Amino acid sequence: MSFQFSVRVYYEDTDAGGVVYYANYLKFMERSRTEWLRSLGFEQDALMRDEGVMFVVKHAEADYLRPARFNDSLIVSSQLSGMGRANMIIRHEIRGTDEQLLCTGMVKIVCLGVQDFRPKPIPRPIFQIMEQMKDAD
16 A cells, blocks of 8 residues: 655755756655645644653665656655565655656665664554555555
């Protein structure tokens, strides 16, 4: 089950060559993950405040296939690929409006305590939803 998020390329997202600067694809992926959690009813600031946990990136990979340019409209998809008690692996695809695949990525997210930055179990409500998503695939 894939979540999709639209993003517009702004001038500030591009480099001297007029294409999206490579690191900004990771930002687009981050926005998609945040909106995905929000669509499931979880706000990251509330998780920090109420549950004492935060999600941080432990590992990220990206494969750049085609350039995106200023003012392009992109679709960023996020899909749960794997999970443990305190981590999730999310696969991303970034496509242009013509459906061409521009970039793929994989991000490993770890749930940490806000006080000690040590791994903590993913809060049960999130874990249960992610388990259902994993089983649906």
